[in-house]
Amino acid sequence: MNKLTEGMILVSPVFNEQEVVRQFLERAAAIAETTRLRGLVIVDDGSQDKTCDIIADFARTSARPKIRIVRLSRNFGHQNATLAGLTVAEQWAQELTVPFVALIDADLQDRPEHLQDLLTAMENSDVAYAVRRSRAEGPFFKFAANIFYNILSRTSNLKVPRYAGTFSIMRTHVVRAILSNSDNLPYLPGLRAWAGFRQLGVPLDRDARFAGDSRVGFRGLFRLAINAVFAYSNLPIVLMALLGTFTLVISFIAAFTIIVLRLAGFVEVQGTALIIVSIFFSLGVQSIFLLMVAYSIRRLAADAGRRSAFVIMEDKILDE
Ligand code: UDP
Ligand code: MG
Numbered sequence: 279m280n281k282l283t284e285g286m287i288l289v290s291p292v293f294n295e296q297e298v299v300r301q302f303l304e305r306a307a308a309i310a311e312t313t314r315l316r317g318l319v320i321v322d323d324g325s326q327d328k329t330c331d332i333i334a335d336f337a338r339t340s341a342r343p344k345i346r347i348v349r350l351s352r353n354f355g356h357q358n359a360t361l362a363g364l365t366v367a368e369q370w371a372q373e374l375t376v377p378f379v380a381l382i383d384a385d386l387q388d389r390p391e392h393l394q395d396l397l398t399a400m401e402n403s404d405v406a407y408a409v410r411r412s413r414a415e416g417p418f419f420k421f422a423a424n425i426f427y428n429i430l431s432r433t434s435n436l437k438v439p440r441y442a443g444t445f446s447i448m449r450t451h452v453v454r455a456i457l458s459n460s461d462n463l464p465y466l467p468g469l470r471a472w473a474g475f476r477q478l479g480v481p482l483d484r485d486a487r488f489a490g491d492s493r494v495g496f497r498g499l500f501r502l503a504i505n506a507v508f509a510y511s512n513l514p515i516v517l518m519a520l521l522g523t524f525t526l527v528i529s530f531i532a533a534f535t536i537i538v539l540r541l542a543g544f545v546e547v548q549g550t551a552l553i554i555v556s557i558f559f560s561l562g563v564q565s566i567f568l569l570m571v572a573y574s575i576r577r578l579a580a581d582a583g584r585r586s587a588f589v590i591m592e593d594k595i596l597d598e
Contacts, residue, residue, distance in 0.1 A: 284314045284376075284377070285314045285316045285374065285375075285376035285377060285378065286313055286314055286315050286316065286376060286377075286378040286379070286380055286393075286397070286447065287315075287316060287317045287318075287319060287367040287370055287371050287374070287376055287378070287379050287380070288306065288315055288317070288318045288319070288343070288367075288379075288380045288381075288382060288393070289319045289321065289360065289363035289364060289366075289367045289379065289380065289381050289382075290302070290306075290318070290319070290320055290321070290363070290381075290382055290383065290384040291320075291321040291323050291356055291359035291360050291362075291363060291383070291384070292320055292321065292322055292323065292325060292329050292333075292384045293322075293323040293324065293325055293329075293353060293356070293359070293493045294325045294326060294327045294329060294490075294493065295325070295327075295329050295384050295385065295490070295493075296325075296327045296328040296329050296332060297488075297489035297490050298384060298385055298386060298487075298488045298489050298490060299329050299332050299333060299336075299384055300332050300336060301386060301488055302384045302385075302386055302390070302488070303318075303333065303336045303340070303345075304336075305386070305389075305390045305391070306318055306343065306390050307340050307342060307343065308390075309390050309391055309393060309394065310342045310343045311342075312394060313393050313394055313397055315342075315343045315393075316343060316344065316374050316376050317343055317344045317345075317346060317367075317370055317374065317376075318343045318344070318345050318346065319346045319348060319363045319366050319367045319370065320333055320345060320346070320347050320348070320363075320384070321348045321349075321350065321359045321360070321362050321363040321366075322347060322348065322349045322350065323350050323353050323354055323355070323356070323358075323359035324350055324351070324352045324353035324354070330347065330349070333345065333347060333596070334347075334596060337596035337597075338596075344595060344596075345595070345596045346366065346370065346593070346594070346595045346596070347592070347593075347594060347596060348362060348363060348366050348590055348592070348593045349590070349591045349592040349593075350362060350588050350589060350590060350591060351589040351590070351591040352589070354587070354588045354589075355494075355498070356383075356444075356493070356494050356498070357444075357463075357464045357465060357466055357502065358462075358464060358587045358588045359588065360381060360444055360464075360466055361457075361461075361464045361466070361587050361588060362587070362588040362590060363381075364379065364381070364453055364456065364457060365457060366590075366593060367379045367453070368450060368453045368454060368457060371450050371453075372450070376450075377449055377450060378397070378400065378447050378448070378449060378450070379447070379448050379449075379450060379453050380393055380396070380446065380447040380448070381444045381445060381446050381447075381448075381466070382444075382445050383443075383444065383445070385487045385488055385489075385490070385493075386485060386487070386488035387414075387484050387485055387486070387487055387488075388408060388443075388445040388482070388484060388485075389482075389483075389485065392408065392445075392482050393447065395480055395482060396408065396445075396446065396447045396480055397447060399478045399480045400447055400449075400478075402476065402478075403476045403477065403478040404448065404449045404451070404452050404475035404476045404477065405446060405447070405448045405449070405452055405470060405473075405475060405476070405477040405478065406446060406447050406477075406478045406479075406480055407439070407442045407445065407446035407447075407467075407470065407477065407478075407479055407480070408442065408443070408445040408446065408479075408480055408481075408482040408484075409439065409440075409441050409442050409479040409480065409481045409482065410441040410442075410443070410481075410482070410483075410484050411481040411482060411483050411484075412483045412484060413484045414484060414485055414486035415486075419496075422499075423441075426503045426506075426507075427440040427441055428440070429507060429511065429513055430506060430507060430510060430511055433507075433511040433512050433513040433516060434510045434511045434512070435510070435511075435512060436468065436471045436472055436510055437471055438467060438468055438471045438506075438510055439467070439471065439477075439479050442467050442479060443467060444466045444467065445482075446470065448470070449475075451475070452470070452473050452475055455473040455474070455475075456469045456470060456472075456473050459472075460581060460584050461509075461581065461587065462580050462581060462584075462585045462586060462587040463505050463509070463577060463580070463581075463587075464587055465502065465505055465506040465509055465510065467506075468506055468509055468510040471510075472510075504573075508570075508573060508574060508577060509577070514570045514574070517570075518567050518570065521563050521566075521567075522563070522567070525559070525560055525563055528556075529556070532552070532556075536549075
């Protein structure tokens with residue numbers, strides 16, 4: 279293999295992962311040789327615990343892979359931290375003439391050893407992403423995740439694959455395409471699908487978190503789901519169209535019925551309850567529509583103002 283067809287930079291965001299990060303680094307180091315891992319970009323997303331000390335300690339004792347720590351100025355969230363890591367990794371990959379950039383969470387839900395499977399899939403592809411074949415989460419979570427992935431894949435104008443998270447390998451031109459967006463509410467699986475090129479899903483199993491609870495949490499995931507649906511699917515607009523049409527049709531039928539009843543001689547048309555219910559119904563529908571429009575405008579305003587998705591406070595390569 280020549281220089282330009284091998285080598286990889288791996289990006290991992292961490293937020294208060296002191297119970298996990300050493301184990302993660304050890305497993306990443308163990309596959310460094312076979313996967314030609316040249317560099318590991320760890321994005322510290324505003325950790326308040328010993329995560330950074332543990333990383334610095336590890337870098338002192340282990341020469342490979344080279345670790346670069348990118349510290350954000352505060353906690354920006356999983357997706358934003360990942361995007362910050364991609365930005366740094368893309369430049370580093372150019373400097374080192376490395377063709378691949380990979381993303382993996384540090385909580386060991388995705389196995390670093392699977393990077394080899396993704397690399398194999400890269401032979402004829404520009405992107406290889408993991409598709410969760412099984413996941414070690416509770417039934418309620420699985421149910422909610424199913425609904426989300428179904429909505430997104432059925433109503434999106436892009437082919438956003440189901441059951442795919444951030445775990446993936448991309449060629450640098452795909453990373454550049456992703457970074458050409460100024461998305462301050464990034465949803466990486468969506469951005470990756472948007473970028474196009476040859477993409478391959480690889481079915482892989484997922485483990486439970488190595489330690490601790492989800493740092494994103496259910497609220498974070500819910501926010502992410504709303505964000506993704508508004509950014510990549512037509513569902514809000516389709517809902518508005520369907521409900522709006524439904525309300526109109528009902529009102530036409532009601533008007534027609536009333537006219538007919540009057541003409542037929544039933545002067546007393548009963549219907550105070552119906553009127554009240556209709557008023558509240560249409561008010562409710564209108565409020566939800568307004569909410570959707572307001573949410574979209576807020577997104578748009580933040581994007582138009584080019585608000586950055588993250589702020590890097592420090593970026594350094596840890597040398598032994
Ligand atoms: N993470 C982060 N910032 C956050 C939340 C999480 O950088 O605000 C990191 C976290 O340390 C982990 C990865 O992003 O490496 C995925 O987070 P988590 O496992 O909590 O997400 P989940 O798997 O529950 O979606
Ligand atoms: Mg996780």
